[in-house]
Every structure is written in structure tokens, then in C-alpha cells.
Amino acid sequence: MSDTPALPSVRAPVGSLPGFQGCIVRVRSVLPVASRCLRRLGVAASDGKQARRSRVVFRIFTDAGFLMASKKKQRPRPKAKRGGARRRTKRKVRRSDGRGWRLLIGMLLLCVLLVGSYSIYLAKTVRVKFEGKRWAVPAQIFARPLDLYAGADVSADQLRTELEFLGYRQVGAVSGPAQWSERDGRFTIHTRDFVFWDGSEPGQAVQITASAAGVRRIRSQNGGREIDLMRLEPALVGSIYPAHKEDRVLVRRADLPDHLVDALLAVEDRRFFEHAGVDLRGIGRALWVNLRAGKAVQGGSTLTQQLVKNFLLSPERSLSRKINEALMALIVDARYSKDEILEAYANEIFLGQEGERAIHGFGLGAYFYFNRPLRELRVHETALLVGLVKGASYYNPRRHPKRALKRRDLVLAQMQAQGFLSTDEAEAARSQALGVTARGAAHGHRVPAFVDLVRRQLRRDYREQDLTSEGLRIFTTLDPWVQRQAVAALASRLTRIERARALEPKTLQGALVVASAQNGEIQAVVGGRDAGYAGFNRALDAVRPIGSLIKPAIYLTALEQPQRYTLSTPVEDRAVDLKLPNGQRWRPNNYDRKLHGVVGLHEALARSLNLATVNLGLEVGLRPIIRKLRALGVERDIQPFPALLLGALSLSPVEVAQVYQSLAAGGFRSPLRAIRAVLDSSQQQLQRYPLTVSEAADPAAVFLLNRNLVEVTEAGTAAALRRLLPGGLQVAGKTGTTNNLRDSWFAGFSADRVAVAWVGRDDNASTGLTGASGALPVWADLMQRIDVLPLQLTPPGGVEYHWIDSAGRLAAEQCEGAVAFPYIAGSQPSERSACLDEPAGLGGILRGLFD
Amino acid sequence: MQGEETMKDTIGLWRLAWRAGVFAASVLVLAGCAGVNRTDRPAQVEERATSAPRPSVDDSDVRIAxxxxxxxPRYARPVPTRxxxxLMRKADDQSQQGELDAASISLERALRIAPDDPVLWHRLAEVRMVxxxxxxxxxxxxxxxxxxSPRDHRLLSSNWQLIARSRRALGDATGAREAERRAAALR
Structure with a gap:
């Protein structure tokens, strides 16, 4: 310590009291016990007789003061040159020191006191940190589990992707959990054990026959017993980490694979199980190696010291901290077992950085780099993780694969040299590729928009602090397969549109929401075309006028009055000129700026005629329409202005999805949900979000409307879908376009899914796109990619089909141009077509049969 | 017990009959309207339809479609009845042991597989009733x-009975009587 540079306050002449006291104050502020004892000695020194001793005390003060002060101020170590003059002064001081017994005893006593009391203080720090809750454990977010059964709508392609999401290994012959093999559409899969919210399920080995059409058959691997129903555990897709951005997946000592511990020992601390927290031999060896190499190649820090350094101390580098570290390592080693220390180390160690999220511990490291749990890693994989301990960013295997590979092989070589691996094993491990997953495919599949939604939903029921620290397990409704397709559909289609229309690249933005049609579970949320980026979440926050997407609510309100309105009721598409309360006039137009005269109600919706809709809406009344919108799930304020009839109502894509879910489910609204259940860290269920429904509209009227929305997609404004979707895939939906082509919307549904697409620009400028040219193709791409089931609307009780001729009169099947429309019983037209009175043409029937 | 089993069987039979009826009807409609409709889609497909674009058809045909x-048919693959x-059996066991929340979880899971199965919705209503x-x-x-199906009087009537009891419990006597009347009319 003799060459420790002095602090400013110590620079005062030796023995001068002000500097002395300054030092005391400094010491006191940090170390009350020591300072009290020192002050007593200091007072004694001031009586003049013991001047020499006071100087010694002063030396101790200065050193102790430096020790403490540097801890507080994080003072960088000054260069040795600058301290030259001062060092000389100190030597002078030292020469004048006496060597009497009393002095020696005094010094020893002081040292013992200092170190002892300081150790007590450190021990307390250690205890508080170690025995309290050691880490804030972020809530883990899981996707939905995948139900598998004969007839499941899971293609072989999807099955492969799902296994990849879960980090299962494809092998030649399945020998344990988390492995799969495939031969001619026959999959052998050994699932992992998993604790679901409705109980735990042991892993099992099964044979699944699947094709592009879905799962045909499932049998157990041995015995060939038919399995009626099973599920793949849900993939871990994200976490809610706290403000200091430390993310981790907690592991226990028992979860640490032997080869991980071996690798740690081989590289970081070979005498871990023997030393007492500090390894003097290790330090000696490191010193020797470093001296010979002429540079720092080996560290002498034990695992315990590293743990203390990361866990308990600030990251600055100084001698005083080194001393603290050694002291605390000794304390930790004395108090806790090697296993406890190892477990803490395994959870604390920093292994990587992704944006602002810090990857801590081997548990999360395994997911982050290999997308599988730690216990499933193989030697070459754990060797890489252990290699990263030395410098996670320098050896980042995604950015610097060559460096990382070299480092990994070095770890393997060390393991071999120390007898943890045989030559053959080490050779085999070295021959493996790094095996790190691509960033996008790894843990999390990058679903920030969905996690954002989950977080918002959870905030209603939980404190932020509990979400980020209590290790909750959150089971969501996310369908990672659908999510992946949605992300791809939006990004690729927007690029195509920009290219085709020579728009400036990356100016279009968009959002997608996909939900299960019948129960309102949200399966995918895409908040923008760069879905991996957690920025503005357009699916939730882009609140835009919905334009013609509002029309179904108007027509539904009308159709719920069957005595007044049916699908074939004539509606007038004539000019509208309204005087508004503020004195302005409102003269809306059709999109084609033409008048279409009298049209059937169904045609007005199919062709999205503005004027016919306004006339109908004014007749029906704004209030009932607003009530209907509320019933369908709109929670925002709705202003009763006539412009509402043309969609002067701003909603986010997810809010629109709620409205169309109510329609897709036949008039039964299920609140859109992103979460199924929340479990605490001991697997006890804290909360469940059950399936609920409420009747938002008369199912018969909704059936009529939905038939009309099918017409929209086959012969109306969304007829472009016929080119974009496979033949026979019946869907229902509606386009929406707002003023100056600012927003392009499409909302619609198949039998199993409801989806909403929005395309626009963040600066709200015109895109030049209608609903049919922007959002519709995005929607179509999505529906095709996720292979939806065609709509098969079955008429509810009270609905009858009647043949109607082109003039809207009751006709029959054989009549020229007659169409069968559904009617709520009793509401069909009473006027009869002349065709009905002609003799029933046998020829017509035969033609119908054989044409 | 016996009665409930019989009812289950009956409901099952009715559903089977209903499905068969719908299928037969659609085949008939197909055959009958082939001239008008020109529905050249395959009636039974083993593989899911490919992404090949459909040849364009003129509007009048499509509007009819x-x-x-x-x-x-609803499922191109085997209908996942098993x-x-x-799950229905599991839900029954759970209900009988008083694990009502667990039973509802099982039924919700079944509804993800067969979302338009009216019996599952009815069972879920029964669990919520308890x-x-x-x-x-x-x-x-x-x-x-x-x-x-409008012909499945038994299931319709059971549902109306549940509605009647719940309305009564909610203090809606008029609504309850109306529901009872409808339940009785179906018996």
C-alpha cells in the first residue's frame, strides 16, 4: 500500500489537523465502526506527546480513507509517474516511524479492528443479498400448446416448424425427450415433460402421420396404441423483464449438466471445490503464466470471486474493490456450500446483450443461443456458453462466429487436458458446428407486439413489479405458426406493393391482428412491417378512421328488423345533401362519383355504395346503429354525426378485430383475449381468463349479413380475393378506404379465424391505395399462408331460403336469373314472379341435373 | 345416470343425423344447381386446396355461389370426434368430482377443436350453472x-331450460317464463 497515491485531503502537511479530520470524516461516512475507533486514537494523538504515533495513525487513515473514498467515487487509478513526488514524501514519513513494541501492537490491533469490523459489515451485505430474493425473475410468456389428434389441422410443414420453435432436435433415431425424426411423412416425436395450467403431462414418444392435409393418425411409439389426443408443450416466446433490463430463466443446481460444471472448472477455476473462496495457488499460477506470456492470458479469480464481483459489487476496477472482492469471497465460501455458490453463479453470469435486454445466467443463455433448455445442451454447446463468460460481446457467436468457435475449442481443449473429456469425446465435440440459432428464430421468435398486448392486459390485474420479479408463468393464446405467417405476409406484400406502384421503399406501414373466430383468442399481432422491432405498435395504437368497415354494423341493424329490411329490400342510391347542426352542408359521394338508382340492399353492401348506405342508415337511425356498434364490442366514444355512416369513427386494428369477431362467431361476442392463465413460480394457478360469450346481435340477422359479406368477397368490392385465394376457399369480409386514400383496411373471417389488416403511412399521408389494393392482398396472403378452413355458414333456426327473381319477387329455382336468398322466416317478399305461374318445366329440372 | 346417458346418446345421434342431412343436402344442391352454379370445386378433397389461382368466373355466377x-364438407380430414x-369424458369426470374449473378448462379445450359443436357449448353452460x-x-x-339443428328438440329444450333457471335466479321472472314456454314447446 505504500505507493497508493494520496487523496487531495491527505496532501496537507503531515500532522496538520484539518487534513486529518477531513480524513476522519471521509472514513466515518463509510465505515461507522472503524471511524469511531479511529477517532479515539486520533484524539489521543493530538496531545503532542505522541506525535510520532499520530503520524502512523495518519498513514492508516489515509490508506483507509482512500480505500473507502475510491469505492464511493470510482476514482480511476492515476498513472504511476504523477505520483513520484508524493511517494518520496511518504518514504520520508516512513523513515521517521518508530519501531517500538507498543506501536506494533497498536498497529496490529488497529488492523484487526479494521478488518474485523469491516468484515462484519461485508458479511451483512452478503447475507442480505444472498438470503433475500436473489434475483428479480421476469415473468415467462408462453405461446399456446399445440393440440394434436387425428384430423388436426396441422400440416407436416407446420409440425416441422412447431418442433423447431420448441428447439427439438432432429435425429436419425429418437432416443430421448425433445427429439424427433421423420420418414415419409411419419414423424417420431418424444415430447418433454411439462406443467400446464391444467396439470402436468409427462413426455411421451409418439408416431404421427401427417401430410399437407393435416394429421392423420397418432400412435404411441412402442406398442402402437392409438392416441386420441396429445399436445406439444408451448414454446417460450418472451419475458417481461424489469427496468434494469436483466432477463434470466432461473435454473437450479440440479439442472446444471455435469459437462457445464466441468467446463467451468476447466476454464475458470479448476480448484473450485478445494479452495476457500480465494485460490492463492490459482493466483500464483496465473501470475506465472501471465509473466511468461508477457500479457494477461489467465485470470486468477475464482468462481466465487467472479460471483461476488458481479452480484455484490459495482463494475469498477480498482485495488480496493479487489480486496473487497477477496474478503467477500472468503465470507461467501465460509457461509454457503459450493453447490449454492455454483447455482448462484450459473444464474448471475452475463452471457450476452440484445438491444437493451441483458442476457443473464446459463438458463436463459441456453434459450438465447440454442433455443432449448439448459439440461438438453450437449458438450459443444455448453462449452460455447462457458467460453462466453470471458467476454460475451467479444465472443458473440452471432456476430463473430470464428472467434466464438476458437474460444469454444479452447474450452474443449482445456476440458480434455484436465481429463473431463476423452480424446474421442473432445474430437467429436470439436467437429460440431457452433449450432447457434439465427437471431430471429431464437428464443422469443421476436414477438414484441404480442408481448406488448399481453403486458397491457396483465397490467390491469398485476403490479408491474410482480410481473418483472415474481417468476410468473403466463400462458397466452399466441399461435407462433400464425404469427410467423402474419409477419411474413405483411412484410412481403408491402414491399411488393411499393415496387409495383413505384412508391418510395419503406414508406408504407401496416398492422395485422388474427384471432380465433369462435372464442376470441388472439393468435397473432403484427405491429408494423419490421415485426422484430419493438417500436410503435400499430395493431394496438394506430387509431384510424375505419371507413366502410363500419357498414356491416349499419346493415346488421337494418336486418335485425326483418319486417322492414331483408337482403332483397330495395334501397335508393341517390344524392344526399344534409344541413348539419353547425350550419355546414354534408354532400357525400360514391367512390365512383356516380348514382346507382334503386339497388337491392345486399348489392349496396357488396358494392359498398356510400349514398345507399347513408340513406339506409338515416332511415334506420344513428342511435340504434351506435347501440349495435357497442354491442359488437366498440368501447370508444361514438359521436352521432351522419358522417359516422361512412366510417368517421377511429379505431385500432385490434378494436376492429373485436367487432368482426362478433360477426364471425354468428353474433356472439367473445372479448378478445391474449392470455389463458397465469401461474406463479410454484406452478399454482393465480388466474384464468375463461371463455365467455355474449349475444351481440340476433344470430339469424348475423347469418344474413355474413352471407352478404361472402358476396362482398365473391362479387363485390373484395372480388379481387377470388384471384388471390385458392378456389373453394369461401370467406367473408369488407374493405375500407378513408379520405384521400390515407387508410386501407380489410377485415374478414373464415370458419376458424378472423383477421384485420391495416395499411397506411405513419405520417398519415395518402398511400394511393384503396382497401382492395392495399390491405386486401395482405389479408389474402395471410389467410392463404395459414391455410384457413372455408366458411360453412349453417343457417340458424328461423332462417329460410327463397328463390327471388331479379325484380325482387318470389320465384322458383327454375326461373330465369333467380337467386336463393336467406330470409328470417316470414320476411320473404309476398309478390310472386310471373315465372311461378308457368308450367313447371321438366326440361329445366333435367338441365339442372345433368348440365 | 341412465337418463343422462340416454340423453347423451340421443344428442349424439341427432348430431350425426344432422350432419348427414347437411351433407346430403349439400350434395343434392350441388347436383341440382350444377347448371346454374357451375361449382366445379371438388366435393371431397384429401389434400388441402393448392394455391393455384382460380380461373376467373363472371360475376353473376359468383353472386349465386x-x-x-x-x-x-367442413373437415377434409377425419372429423376429430375422438x-x-x-375431453368430454374428462370434463364429466372432473364435474363429478366437483372440479368445476378444471371441467370448464377441458370443455374450452374441446371447443378449440370443435368450435361449432353445440353439445360442448351446452356442457359448458351446465358447468357454469353449477x-x-x-x-x-x-x-x-x-x-x-x-x-x-332446428330438429334437435332435445338439445334446444335443455338449453331453454338452463336459460329459464338462470333468468329466474337473476330475477327475470318474465324472461324465465318465456324460456320455460319455449322449452316446453320443444318437448
Whole structure:
């Protein structure tokens, strides 16, 4: 310590009291016990007789003061040159020191006191940190589990992707959990054990026959017993980490694979199980190696010291901290077992950085780099993780694969040299590729928009602090397969549109929401075309006028009055000129700026005629329409202005999805949900979000409307879908376009899914796109990619089909141009077509049969 | 017990008959309207339709197609009755042991597999009835009714009975009587 540079306050002449006291104050502020004892000695020194001793005390003060002060101020170590003059002064001081017994005893006593009391203080720090809750454990977010059964709508392609999401290994012959093999559409899969919210399920080995059409058959691997129903555990897709951005997946000592511990020992601390927290031999060896190499190649820090350094101390580098570290390592080693220390180390160690999220511990490291749990890693994989301990960013295997590979092989070589691996094993491990997953495919599949939604939903029921620290397990409704397709559909289609229309690249933005049609579970949320980026979440926050997407609510309100309105009721598409309360006039137009005269109600919706809709809406009344919108799930304020009839109502894509879910489910609204259940860290269920429904509209009227929305997609404004979707895939939906082509919307549904697409620009400028040219193709791409089931609307009780001729009169099947429309019983037209009175043409029937 | 089993069987039979009826009807409609409709889609497909674009058809044909039931049966693959049956049995066991929340979880899982199965919605309503969640019972039973064949009087009537009991518990005597009347009319 003799060459420790002095602090400013110590620079005062030796023995001068002000500097002395300054030092005391400094010491006191940090170390009350020591300072009290020192002050007593200091007072004694001031009586003049013991001047020499006071100087010694002063030396101790200065050193102790430096020790403490540097801890507080994080003072960088000054260069040795600058301290030259001062060092000389100190030597002078030292020469004048006496060597009497009393002095020696005094010094020893002081040292013992200092170190002892300081150790007590450190021990307390250690205890508080170690025995309290050691880490804030972020809530883990899981996707939905995948139900598998004969007839499941899971293609072989999807099955492969799902296994990849879960980090299962494809092998030649399945020998344990988390492995799969495939031969001619026959999959052998050994699932992992998993604790679901409705109980735990042991892993099992099964044979699944699947094709592009879905799962045909499932049998157990041995015995060939038919399995009626099973599920793949849900993939871990994200976490809610706290403000200091430390993310981790907690592991226990028992979860640490032997080869991980071996690798740690081989590289970081070979005498871990023997030393007492500090390894003097290790330090000696490191010193020797470093001296010979002429540079720092080996560290002498034990695992315990590293743990203390990361866990308990600030990251600055100084001698005083080194001393603290050694002291605390000794304390930790004395108090806790090697296993406890190892477990803490395994959870604390920093292994990587992704944006602002810090990857801590081997548990999360395994997911982050290999997308599988730690216990499933193989030697070459754990060797890489252990290699990263030395410098996670320098050896980042995604950015610097060559460096990382070299480092990994070095770890393997060390393991071999120390007898943890045989030559053959080490050779085999070295021959493996790094095996790190691509960033996008790894843990999390990058679903920030969905996690954002989950977080918002959870905030209603939980404190932020509990979400980020209590290790909750959150089971969501996310369908990672659908999510992946949605992300791809939006990004690729927007690029195509920009290219085709020579728009400036990356100016279009968009959002997608996909939900299960019948129960309102949200399966995918895409908040923008760069879905991996957690920025503005357009699916939730882009609140835009919905334009013609509002029309179904108007027509539904009308159709719920069957005595007044049916699908074939004539509606007038004539000019509208309204005087508004503020004195302005409102003269809306059709999109084609033409008048279409009298049209059937169904045609007005199919062709999205503005004027016919306004006339109908004014007749029906704004209030009932607003009530209907509320019933369908709109929670925002709705202003009763006539412009509402043309969609002067701003909603986010997810809010629109709620409205169309109510329609897709036949008039039964299920609140859109992103979460199924929340479990605490001991697997006890804290909360469940059950399936609920409420009747938002008369199912018969909704059936009529939905038939009309099918017409929209086959012969109306969304007829472009016929080119974009496979033949026979019946869907229902509606386009929406707002003023100056600012927003392009499409909302619609198949039998199993409801989806909403929005395309626009963040600066709200015109895109030049209608609903049919922007959002519709995005929607179509999505529906095709996720292979939806065609709509098969079955008429509810009270609905009858009647043949109607082109003039809207009751006709029959054989009549020229007659169409069968559904009617709520009793509401069909009473006027009869002349065709009905002609003799029933046998020829017509035969033609119908054989044409 | 016996009665419930019989009812289950009956409901099952009715559903089977209903499905067969729908299928037969759609085949007939297909055959009958082939001239008008020109539905050249395959009636039974083993593989899911490919992404090949459909040849364009003129509008008048398509408009008709929009209002006729689609030709393809609901499931191109085996109907997953066994998976649903497993979950229904599980839910029954759980209800009998008083694990009502667990039973509802099983039924919800079954509904993810067969979302338009009116019996599952009815069962869920029954579980909620035991839990006295009357608001939800009314809605679930109505949902079941909306999916039930008009000829399945037994299921329709059971749903109306559930609605009647729940309305009564909610203090809606008029609504309860109306529901009872409808339940009785179906018996």
C-alpha cells in the first residue's frame, strides 16, 4: 500500500489537523465502526506527546480513507509517474516511524479492528443479498400448446416448424425427450415433460402421420396404441423483464449438466471445490503464466470471486474493490456450500446483450443461443456458453462466429487436458458446428407486439413489479405458426406493393391482428412491417378512421328488423345533401362519383355504395346503429354525426378485430383475449381468463349479413380475393378506404379465424391505395399462408331460403336469373314472379341435373 | 345416470343425423344447381386446396355461389370426434368430482377443436350453472342453441331450460317464463 497515491485531503502537511479530520470524516461516512475507533486514537494523538504515533495513525487513515473514498467515487487509478513526488514524501514519513513494541501492537490491533469490523459489515451485505430474493425473475410468456389428434389441422410443414420453435432436435433415431425424426411423412416425436395450467403431462414418444392435409393418425411409439389426443408443450416466446433490463430463466443446481460444471472448472477455476473462496495457488499460477506470456492470458479469480464481483459489487476496477472482492469471497465460501455458490453463479453470469435486454445466467443463455433448455445442451454447446463468460460481446457467436468457435475449442481443449473429456469425446465435440440459432428464430421468435398486448392486459390485474420479479408463468393464446405467417405476409406484400406502384421503399406501414373466430383468442399481432422491432405498435395504437368497415354494423341493424329490411329490400342510391347542426352542408359521394338508382340492399353492401348506405342508415337511425356498434364490442366514444355512416369513427386494428369477431362467431361476442392463465413460480394457478360469450346481435340477422359479406368477397368490392385465394376457399369480409386514400383496411373471417389488416403511412399521408389494393392482398396472403378452413355458414333456426327473381319477387329455382336468398322466416317478399305461374318445366329440372 | 346417458346418446345421434342431412343436402344442391352454379370445386378433397389461382368466373355466377352453402364438407380430414370425446369424458369426470374449473378448462379445450359443436357449448353452460354464473349460462346456452339443428328438440329444450333457471335466479321472472314456454314447446 505504500505507493497508493494520496487523496487531495491527505496532501496537507503531515500532522496538520484539518487534513486529518477531513480524513476522519471521509472514513466515518463509510465505515461507522472503524471511524469511531479511529477517532479515539486520533484524539489521543493530538496531545503532542505522541506525535510520532499520530503520524502512523495518519498513514492508516489515509490508506483507509482512500480505500473507502475510491469505492464511493470510482476514482480511476492515476498513472504511476504523477505520483513520484508524493511517494518520496511518504518514504520520508516512513523513515521517521518508530519501531517500538507498543506501536506494533497498536498497529496490529488497529488492523484487526479494521478488518474485523469491516468484515462484519461485508458479511451483512452478503447475507442480505444472498438470503433475500436473489434475483428479480421476469415473468415467462408462453405461446399456446399445440393440440394434436387425428384430423388436426396441422400440416407436416407446420409440425416441422412447431418442433423447431420448441428447439427439438432432429435425429436419425429418437432416443430421448425433445427429439424427433421423420420418414415419409411419419414423424417420431418424444415430447418433454411439462406443467400446464391444467396439470402436468409427462413426455411421451409418439408416431404421427401427417401430410399437407393435416394429421392423420397418432400412435404411441412402442406398442402402437392409438392416441386420441396429445399436445406439444408451448414454446417460450418472451419475458417481461424489469427496468434494469436483466432477463434470466432461473435454473437450479440440479439442472446444471455435469459437462457445464466441468467446463467451468476447466476454464475458470479448476480448484473450485478445494479452495476457500480465494485460490492463492490459482493466483500464483496465473501470475506465472501471465509473466511468461508477457500479457494477461489467465485470470486468477475464482468462481466465487467472479460471483461476488458481479452480484455484490459495482463494475469498477480498482485495488480496493479487489480486496473487497477477496474478503467477500472468503465470507461467501465460509457461509454457503459450493453447490449454492455454483447455482448462484450459473444464474448471475452475463452471457450476452440484445438491444437493451441483458442476457443473464446459463438458463436463459441456453434459450438465447440454442433455443432449448439448459439440461438438453450437449458438450459443444455448453462449452460455447462457458467460453462466453470471458467476454460475451467479444465472443458473440452471432456476430463473430470464428472467434466464438476458437474460444469454444479452447474450452474443449482445456476440458480434455484436465481429463473431463476423452480424446474421442473432445474430437467429436470439436467437429460440431457452433449450432447457434439465427437471431430471429431464437428464443422469443421476436414477438414484441404480442408481448406488448399481453403486458397491457396483465397490467390491469398485476403490479408491474410482480410481473418483472415474481417468476410468473403466463400462458397466452399466441399461435407462433400464425404469427410467423402474419409477419411474413405483411412484410412481403408491402414491399411488393411499393415496387409495383413505384412508391418510395419503406414508406408504407401496416398492422395485422388474427384471432380465433369462435372464442376470441388472439393468435397473432403484427405491429408494423419490421415485426422484430419493438417500436410503435400499430395493431394496438394506430387509431384510424375505419371507413366502410363500419357498414356491416349499419346493415346488421337494418336486418335485425326483418319486417322492414331483408337482403332483397330495395334501397335508393341517390344524392344526399344534409344541413348539419353547425350550419355546414354534408354532400357525400360514391367512390365512383356516380348514382346507382334503386339497388337491392345486399348489392349496396357488396358494392359498398356510400349514398345507399347513408340513406339506409338515416332511415334506420344513428342511435340504434351506435347501440349495435357497442354491442359488437366498440368501447370508444361514438359521436352521432351522419358522417359516422361512412366510417368517421377511429379505431385500432385490434378494436376492429373485436367487432368482426362478433360477426364471425354468428353474433356472439367473445372479448378478445391474449392470455389463458397465469401461474406463479410454484406452478399454482393465480388466474384464468375463461371463455365467455355474449349475444351481440340476433344470430339469424348475423347469418344474413355474413352471407352478404361472402358476396362482398365473391362479387363485390373484395372480388379481387377470388384471384388471390385458392378456389373453394369461401370467406367473408369488407374493405375500407378513408379520405384521400390515407387508410386501407380489410377485415374478414373464415370458419376458424378472423383477421384485420391495416395499411397506411405513419405520417398519415395518402398511400394511393384503396382497401382492395392495399390491405386486401395482405389479408389474402395471410389467410392463404395459414391455410384457413372455408366458411360453412349453417343457417340458424328461423332462417329460410327463397328463390327471388331479379325484380325482387318470389320465384322458383327454375326461373330465369333467380337467386336463393336467406330470409328470417316470414320476411320473404309476398309478390310472386310471373315465372311461378308457368308450367313447371321438366326440361329445366333435367338441365339442372345433368348440365 | 341412465337418463343422462340416454340423453347423451340421443344428442349424439341427432348430431350425426344432422350432419348427414347437411351433407346430403349439400350434395343434392350441388347436383341440382350444377347448371346454374357451375361449382366445379371438388366435393371431397384429401389434400388441402393448392394455391393455384382460380380461373376467373363472371360475376353473376359468383353472386349465386355466395348464397348457396359451400360444397366442401367442413373437415377434409377425419372429423376429430375422438379427441373431443376424450375431453368430454374428462370434463364429466372432473364435474363429478366437483372440479368445476378444471371441467370448464377441458370443455374450452374441446371447443378449440370443435368450435361449432353445440353439445360442448351446452356442457359448458351446465358447468357454469353449477357455479351459479347465471349471466354466462344464459349466453352459453343461447350460443349452443344458435348452433343446434332446428330438429334437435332435445338439445334446444335443455338449453331453454338452463336459460329459464338462470333468468329466474337473476330475477327475470318474465324472461324465465318465456324460456320455460319455449322449452316446453320443444318437448
Amino acid at each position: 355466395a348464397y348457396t352453402p359451400p360444397a366442401r 379427441a373431443v370425446a376424450v 357455479q351459479q354464473r347465471h349471466d354466462l349460462v344464459v349466453q352459453l346456452a343461447a350460443k349452443s342453441n344458435a348452433l343446434t
